[in-house]
């Protein structure tokens with residue numbers, strides 16, 4: 001379990017090269033500056049930005065095999081976890097979906113600043129994004145599990161991996177799902193918070209069977 005900012009930064013450093021670590025440091029600086037202009041993350045969380053945001057995003061890669069294309073990040077906000085994934089997996093296409101205009105502008109600025117050629121921003125509501133088969137779908141603090149699946153099932157095939165950091169509500173959200181869907185997912189322990197979980201699984205068919 002990561003228990004300090006140093007440990008969080010080291011966790012990320014152990015999983016990327018020096019150049020990528022510099023890219024992520026640049027992102028952290030920009031995120032802190034932008035948070036003065038718009039409310040992207042809670043101000044208090046920036047005191048532990050590596051643990052609460054960067055390592056918290058990076059840990060999702062433990063569940064996304066290399067070559068999983070593309071990764072679709074729903075409700076990316078300031079780019080969490082999507083931008084971190086794009087920086088750490090330059091060989092994987094990452095699509096960020098975000099509807100709020102100022103956040104979209106920040107995401108576009110970050111893609112340019114960090115030179116993330118593998119990353120595309122869909123600056124509109126998810127409901128308006130044309131469907132394509134996603135290799136993996138990530139979403140942090142986007143919507144309750146049932147609504148999340150309903151909104152994004154158009155992007156899911158039998159191979160799509162769902163990796164959903166759900167914080168402290170992970171087990172409960174899964175328990176609240178109908179049995180048929182509940183059995184398709186399991187909860188992985190978060191390494192940044194002993195009480196938090198990541199819902200991981202696949203739907204064995206396109207969309208959701210009622």
Ligand SMILES: C[S@@+](CC[C@H](N)C(=O)[O-])C[C@H]1O[C@@H](n2cnc3c(N)ncnc32)[C@H](O)[C@@H]1O
Nearest residue numbers: 075076077080097098099100125126140141142
């Ligand atoms: C609570 S924030 C979480 C942001 C980020 N994932 C994080 O963990 O910091 C949820 C984000 O989802 C976006 N959002 C909500 N519903 C959406 C939709 N239907 N389509 C696209 N973006 C949406 C919001 O604008 C917001 O930026």
